[in-house]
Structures are given as C-alpha cells and as structure tokens.
Amino acid sequence: MSIAPTEHPVATLNATHRCDRCSNSRAYVLVLLRWSPGLPSSGELxxxxxxxxxxxxxxxxxxxxxxxxxxxxxxxxxxDGHVH
Structure with missing residues (x-):
C-alpha cells in the first residue's frame, strides 16, 4: 500500500524524523503497522x-x-510544509 503524492503535496516528514534502522539518515518513509499475532503492538517505523x-x-x-x-x-x- 502506498500513498500517491497529490498535485501539491504537503510534507508530513521533516528533518527531525530519522531512520529507525540507521538513525543517521533522514526518514522519507513512515510505515504504520497494524497489530498482528507475533507483534507486541501496532506502531510506526x-x-x-x-x-x-x-x-x-x-x-x-x-x-x-x-x-x-x-x-x-x-x-x-x-x-509551511508545502512544495514551492
């Protein structure tokens, strides 16, 4: 599942969001998890x-x-988060 950018997208992620795997790189992708057997809880990565x-x-x-x-x-x- 992916969200396609709109004609004039508004940024949700900014420079404060960091990759959970490498922590040094800026995050450009947010994955929202649903609860599933085998996972402790829902969450975000x-x-x-x-x-x-x-x-x-x-x-x-x-x-x-x-x-x-x-x-x-x-x-x-x-x-303001809008594209120019």
Missing part, C-alpha cells in the same frame, strides 16, 4: 529510502499504511 526498500517485502503483511515522501528529495519544501 521511520525509514530512509534505502531501508524502506530493503524491508518493504518483509513488512508488507503487517502494514496498515505507508507514507512515502521520496518526492521531497527532488522538490523544494517551504517552511
């Missing part, structure tokens, strides 16, 4: 693009939503 791609297949059965903002890598973001 933040990933850089590299780790989002690496774990996509393994996480797919547990995902309720993915917010993918890779478009921020090529678009300018204003202070």
């Amino acid at each position: 933040y990933f850089c693009v590299h780790h989002a791609d690496q774990y996509a297949e393994a996480l797919a059965p547990y995902v309720s939503m993915i917010i993918d903002e890779r478009w921020q890598l090529t678009e300018g973001i204003r202070d």
Whole structure:
C-alpha cells in the first residue's frame, strides 16, 4: 500500500524524523503497522529510502499504511510544509 503524492503535496516528514534502522539518515518513509499475532503492538517505523526498500517485502503483511515522501528529495519544501 502506498500513498500517491497529490498535485501539491504537503510534507508530513521533516528533518527531525530519522531512520529507525540507521538513525543517521533522514526518514522519507513512515510505515504504520497494524497489530498482528507475533507483534507486541501496532506502531510506526521511520525509514530512509534505502531501508524502506530493503524491508518493504518483509513488512508488507503487517502494514496498515505507508507514507512515502521520496518526492521531497527532488522538490523544494517551504517552511509551511508545502512544495514551492
């Protein structure tokens, strides 16, 4: 599941969000997990693009939503979160 960017997307993720796997890289993908047997709870994971791609297949059965903002890598973001 993925959310397609709108014509004028608003950024949800910003420079304070860091990849949960490597912690040094900025997160551009937020994965919202639903509760499933074998998981302690529902939750969220933040990933850089590299780790989002690496774990996509393994996480797919547990995902309720993915917010993918890779478009921020090529678009300018204003202070209010809108693209300029």
